[in-house]
Amino acid sequence: MVVTGECNCGTVVFEADVDEPDVFICHCSICRRFTGSNGIAVVLCKNDAFRWLRGEDKKTVWNKPNAQWQANFCSVCGSALPGSDNIDSMFIPAGSISSGGEKLRVAHHIWVDSGAAWDVIGDQGRIHAKAFKA
Ligand SMILES: [Zn+2]
Numbered sequence: 001m002v003v004t005g006e007c008n009c010g011t012v013v014f015e016a017d018v019d020e021p022d023v024f025i026c027h028c029s030i031c032r033r034f035t036g037s038n039g040i041a042v043v044l045c046k047n048d049a050f051r052w053l054r055g056e057d058k059k060t061v062w063n064k065p066n067a068q069w070q071a072n073f074c075s076v077c078g079s080a081l082p083g084s085d086n087i088d089s090m091f092i093p094a095g096s097i098s099s100g101g102e103k104l105r106v107a108h109h110i111w112v113d114s115g116a117a118w119d120v121i122g123d124q125g126r127i128h129a130k131a132f133k134a
């Protein structure tokens with residue numbers, strides 16, 4: 001499926017070919033601070049299936065010291081943006097997708113053991129106490 005997305009101010013726009021309809025929700029404390037919510041929901045795609053349509057130069061990347069974690073956000077409005085997941089794939093914040101995401105569904109919850117006390121999971125996604133395990 002082809003999804004398109006953007007930040008709240010519209011400076012950054014992207015599109016991607018997403019193979020799997022799986023949404024991953026990370027409940028860790030770092031993602032919670034980033035979003036201010038119970039975690040972050042992301043979709044994955046291959047690097048070569050992702051295209052910035054405009055505003056890539058307005059993306060700010062912040063690497064958390066001593067952690068394998070980075071924040072990707074619009075330097076104008078602060079919206080979460082796609083970033084590098086590993087050497088060959090990208091993650092896309094599911095909430096930034098504005099069209100084409102109708103078939104997406106929550107498939108996995110990760111780092112559930114470190115979730116907020118008030119975080120109640122109420123969908124069919126698989127529970128992973130820590131990192132994703134296939
Ligand atoms: Zn923006």
Ligand SMILES: [Zn+2]
Nearest residue numbers: 026027028031
């Ligand atoms: Zn996380």
